[in-house]
Amino acid sequence: MRIGELRQATGVDPETIRYYERIGLLPAPVRRANGYRAYGPAHLERLAFIRHCRALDMPLADVQRLLHLLDHPLDDCLDVDRLINTHLAHVQGRLQSLQALARQLEQLRGCCHGRHTTAECGILHELVTAAQGEGCVCHGGSAPNSPEVIEIS
Amino acid sequence: MRIGELRQATGVDPETIRYYERIGLLPAPVRRANGYRAYGPAHLERLAFIRHCRALDMPLADVQRLLHLLDHPLDDCLDVDRLINTHLAHVQGRLQSLQALARQLEQLRGCCHGRHTTAECGILHELVTAAQGEGCVCHGGSAPNSPEVIEIS
């Protein structure tokens, strides 16, 4: 299959597929006479595996390690267990800080009572005074730093 | 105050402070005779505001907009309300997908029964078959894509 057909089958953008190849995550396929990449079912399976791990929010480095373990079936599977546990702890930590975050934002939302100018805006007022006070997240806590939610079709 | 004293006061790294100045988030302060940046209390307040918003996981573009609204007190505060609501919806969405994620990982964790080779590893087996099946996250769902949790001291 060509790269476009692989997209059809997996929903992964060709640019992303080539990116995975560039960083050594997906093995380089053979080429047709015209230079087009020719993928087989093994590529399809591997790409699906990668996307599944990504859907579990694993960093590509972890996916790389899992793929390596898949390729070496005699290795110790304790590594897999450790990796999953570490990742789960990471996710749970982020979950907790996100929950604290949502609570803060919900409180904040109640502060703007639809007045007219930003000078009187309760939210802005809250933000300014909270930034100066001690009881706010940014004085001694940890906070999430996550850009965007991606859609995996 | 010098940039180092501003770090003392806010816990923000000088490199980050200069970065904020470079992208126009923090106004450029006056310079001493030797070229060192000289900050006043207004900078301290503004930087604390930025960090507080960041602790609420707002992207810098949103912080920029809030700072603009702060600088123009006669503007409509409905914009503030909208911004917070949009951001909260975003956070809540990410919270939900993270929860689904944690559940998946917890299930997965139970699949490795400490056997010896990765060929027999239940987790890897689960991951491979799930990637091929229909009932997994990556077939039609959305997944979080967030690198790391930052510490804001």
Add this chain to the structure above:
DNA sequence: CCTTGACCATGTAGTGACTACAAGGTTTTT
């Protein structure tokens, strides 16, 4: 006076996981 160390300056490049071009070649469809 000299050195050491801490501080400050600028500019550039790296991170992760893509995404978006630009500039060109190929194949299929109209």
Add this chain to the structure above:
DNA sequence: AAAAACCTTGTAGTCACTACATGGTCAAGG
């Protein structure tokens, strides 16, 4: 024959920093 849809490579942009290289400035100690 022309247009469209596809493929190739390479480079640069995203976000919010972070790290480094290279050099200037300043206060304390010997």
